[in-house]
Amino acid sequence: MKKVFQSPGKYIQGKGELSKLGEYISVYSNKAVLIIDGFIFDNYEEQIRQSCKIENLNIKYERFTGECSKVEIDRIINASNDMKDIVIVGIGGGKTLDTAKAVAYYTQSPVIIVPTMASTDAPCSALSVIYTQKGEFSEYLFLKSNPDMVIMDTDIIKNAPSRFLASGMGDALATYFEARATANSNSNSIAGGKATKTAIALAKLCYETLLEDGYKAKQAVENHVCTKAVENIIEANTLLSGVGFESGGLAAAHAIHNGLTAIEQTHKYFHGEKVAFGTLVQLVLENESMEEINKVLEFCESVGLPITLSDIGISEIKEEEIMNVAKLSCDVNETIHNMPFEVDCEQVYAAILAADSLGKNFKIEKMNLDIKLQVPFIRKQDHYQY
Numbered sequence: 001m002k003k004v005f006q007s008p009g010k011y012i013q014g015k016g017e018l019s020k021l022g023e024y025i026s027v028y029s030n031k032a033v034l035i036i037d038g039f040i041f042d043n044y045e046e047q048i049r050q051s052c053k054i055e056n057l058n059i060k061y062e063r064f065t066g067e068c069s070k071v072e073i074d075r076i077i078n079a080s081n082d083m084k085d086i087v088i089v090g091i092g093g094g095k096t097l098d099t100a101k102a103v104a105y106y107t108q109s110p111v112i113i114v115p116t117m118a119s120t121d122a123p124c125s126a127l128s129v130i131y132t133q134k135g136e137f138s139e140y141l142f143l144k145s146n147p148d149m150v151i152m153d154t155d156i157i158k159n160a161p162s163r164f165l166a167s168g169m170g171d172a173l174a175t176y177f178e179a180r181a182t183a184n185s186n187s188n189s190i191a192g193g194k195a196t197k198t199a200i201a202l203a204k205l206c207y208e209t210l211l212e213d214g215y216k217a218k219q220a221v222e223n224h225v226c227t228k229a230v231e232n233i234i235e236a237n238t239l240l241s242g243v244g245f246e247s248g249g250l251a252a253a254h255a256i257h258n259g260l261t262a263i264e265q266t267h268k269y270f271h272g273e274k275v276a277f278g279t280l281v282q283l284v285l286e287n288e289s290m291e292e293i294n295k296v297l298e299f300c301e302s303v304g305l306p307i308t309l310s311d312i313g314i315s316e317i318k319e320e321e322i323m324n325v326a327k328l329s330c331d332v333n334e335t336i337h338n339m340p341f342e343v344d345c346e347q348v349y350a351a352i353l354a355a356d357s358l359g360k361n362f363k364i365e366k367m368n369l370d371i372k373l374q375v376p377f378i379r380k381q382d383h384y385q386y
């Protein structure tokens with residue numbers, strides 16, 4: 001049996017790591033092209049320039065224009081044509097990083113990835129998602145290898161809005177359940193072989209870390225501070241989930257996410273938010289125990305992740321729309337067919353509605369419990385007033 005495990009060459013996480021960027025680049029070359037988000041460039045330019053100056057590096061700065069498109073990739077390749085033996089560095093959000101990976105792929109250069117938030121599991125993977133200039137999905141670019149280095153500066157990530165961190169937790173939530181389903185069906189992972197024990201163990205650790213530290217981390221980041229829980233969640237969202245999904249496998253949760261994107265109202269919700277609801281639907285498809293489902297519902301509620309259709313913008317349920325989501329989720333190329341049993345669109349349709357109902361009831365029960373807990377307090381207040 002062929003098993004495959006892949007991962008980034010090096011993962012570095014810590015306070016102020018961006019200021020050591022020059023040192024990290026110099027491991028590979030003294031020349032680099034930096035592709036940077038405008039916001040980051042405006043706020044951290046001095047820090048980046050200083051660290052590259054100390055190492056005497058020859059750097060070309062390219063401000064990312066906002067779309068990971070073939071046009072943008074070609075623009076940066078052309079701009080770096082006069083430099084040889086370069087390192088490509090991407091600093092910013094997912095699309096900036098995907099552009100950097102694609103430029104490195106075409107110029108056959110090493111690539112350093114510096115995410116400025118922990119909102120998805122994409123940074124560590126050997127994959128770029130290419131869009132048209134209008135922002136529509138165009139193609140997946142499968143890279144020859146994972147990034148040479150991934151650097152997470154906790155100082156920058158703690159300052160990003162907490163919704164990004166929560167969204168990353170939604171993406172990471174699916175990792176264990178999808179890897180478990182892929183292993184149970186003996187399907188191949190994205191890495192192109194069966195999952196190793198290593199990948200499954202990392203996916204499980206990812207889920208356990210979310211349950212243990214998710215709520216605490218969300219609270220800390222709301223105050224823009226970094227605690228041990230925040231550090232653990234950054235690692236879970238980026239490294240554990242990144243390696244877990246790529247070498248462990250995807251299944252129903254991500255396929256349902258992809259189907260949900262056909263409904264326009266969901267577009268303002270992040271990838272990880274829709275994946276969280278997709279995870280709940282997968283658990284219903286699997287007919288998991290209420291104990292497991294409640295654990296996931298409780299976790300999602302505690303960090304502000306969606307558990308109902310209306311939480312992802314679908315306030316009016318239209319049968320044909322949901323059926324369309326189910327059909328798209330069951331496309332022949334979708335990862336839903338990594339589930340350990342046959343799945344058809346009728347089952348997915350049913351699971352979406354049942355998951356929505358479980359989410360709604362969970363909210364009602366929680367609200368009732370909150371009211372009950374408040375009653376003695378209100379009475380006590382009344383007593384003092386009269």
Ligand SMILES: [Zn+2]
Nearest residue numbers: 121171271275
């Ligand atoms: Zn994902």
